[in-house]
Amino acid sequence: MNTIQTSPAAQTAATLSDDERQPCEIWTRVMGYHRPMSSFNIGKKGEFHERKYFTEQGARLAA
Template identity: 75%
Template sequence: MNQNHATRTAPVELRDEERQPCEIWTRVMGYHRPVSSFNTGKKGEFYERTYFTEEVSLAT
């Protein structure tokens, strides 16, 4: 087989009725819990979280 030949597959297309919700889990107080089990205030705190990426230091 030619190593330069990439096999391609058609993208999977799902209808809305075939989809299912994705359950989001997060670590709280040392253990993991689903966000769906949080009360209203805790859900609000979760969705207000900001994420950052640490930049590489160029110092030698």
């Protein structure tokens, strides 16, 4: 098995000033293909933020 070794210096959180930050583009799957949220209209953006996320339970085997 391969393992990755990191130094403690590599694990520290980076601190950035506001001028060093850049926007992050969010994509989501719509009707079978992926689209950036920046192309959504106001209504579709509202729908995206109202979505409820869930985790499926594993299948149970019958005895």
